[in-house]
Amino acid sequence: MKKIFVLSCVFSVFATTVLADQTDQPLPTIQKSNTCIIPCDPAIFELSDCSPCEPIGCVGYGGLSKKHKQLFENIEVDGWLQAGFFTNSHGTTTRRSQVHNSDNRLVNAIDADSGNSYFFGNVHSTDIQVNQIWLELKKEADGKHRLDWGFASGIFFGTDASFTQSYSDAKFDYGWQNGDYYTSIPLSYFQLAYGDVSVKVGKFETYIGYEALRAPNTIFYSHPYSFMIEPTTHSGILAEYNPSDKLQIALAYTLGSGGSFENAFDDNGFLGYFSYQLTKKFKLSYAATFQRYGGGVYKNGVVRDYANKNQFTHTFVASYDITDKLNYTLELEFDDVEDRLTSSHERIDAIVNYLTYKLNKFWSVGFRVEWITMGGVDYSDYTLGLTWQPDKKIIIRPEIRFDHVSDKNNRPFNYGNDREQFSGGITGIYMF
Secondary structure, eight states, rough: HHHHHHHHHHHHHHHHHHHHHHTTTOOOOOOOOOOOOOOOOTTSGGGGGGGGBBGGGGGGHHHHHHHHHHHHHTEEEEEEEEEEEETTTTOOOOOOEHHHHHHHHHHHHHOTTTTTTTTOOOOSSEEEEEEEEEEEEEEEOOOSSSSSSEEEEEEEEEGGHHHHEEOOTTTTTTOOOTTTTTEEEOEEEEEEEEEEEEEEEEEOOOOSSSSSSSSOOOOOSOOHHHHHSSEEEEEEEEEOOOOOOOSSEEEEEEEEEEEOOTOTTOEEEEEEEEEEEEESEEEEEEEEEEEOOOOOOOEEEEEEEOOOOEEEEEEEEEEESSSSEEEEEEEEEEEEEOOOOOOOOOEEEEEEEEEEEEEEESEEEEEEEEEEEEEEEEEEEEEEHHHHHHHHEEEEEEEEEEESSOTTTOOOOOOOSEEEEEEEEEEEEOOO
């Protein structure tokens, strides 16, 4: 339709020119005005959007104005597919057992000491696994010049999806699949923004920790031990303040970590975050969360056996660009769980070091060293990985890893027979 109209305009100008040559009359001038060839309803369209030679400018997208066209143009659809293979030197395969979960349902759970052990994000061994199929629809609120609104909604399927299910109160998406593959809603929120302030209400991703759950945003295929104790999502109200490019502050009231708005255990807590870019090369950030959670078990539709615990977790991250290609990042993590009935504490301390080097525009190499103390036992992992990105939509990551447990009586690998384990694998990510 637009092409036909443009051709009509060209033909009109051509005909006018020919007639003018024949009659020696001056050419008529086309001037912009607020009057459209096709009338616009001022209640719906802005007169400034109309043009005498472009009546289609009043209607676009099946009768929508330019203002409404911008609404659809600002909605983004993102997603990716991640799959890979990860094995270990013991040849330990994945075992599964029938157990009752927090919802008292009988599910196929992976045995902790089988496969690549439960410390890994990718516990499956000797088979190809689909880690993430992620689809996200969002509109980012831009409050720079006026009050604006936005939203985000995503769905997540794969072996990693269990991390983003509402496991805390075992509601909402918690009951979607079990065993090997899961489905979850990792985020679902409404957003308002004005100036430098933004407020989100719903389910959103955490600020705790350095490594991200999103596959394209990570450096390695596997995750450190500390990642396994960190929350991935929260439900609640999140306020974000970005007064400059250097400073970012966020505060949230949450319904616990990994909980849903159903909040079956009456969990509550807060999340705080602060980051500051001290120099072009040096950045510091700090995040902390405190929650009171029940963590009970459902039996015949009734909540029983409340855990009655308080949990405090905080992470400190310092990132420094040694050169334009070489970066060092340090993460310090502390986690404390208090049993309110017995006043006993379970403490976890972790130090994670990252060194990454960009070889060229396609290749980069990363090295991770972690020490973590859980239950009085020291664990460590040493991970070396490569990242090859031949295209904006494709990422390939091979990796090798060595894990060690200091306690001679603690043997989490090879069906509970070994304190050490070599492992490795490769993953591919396609972004669409």
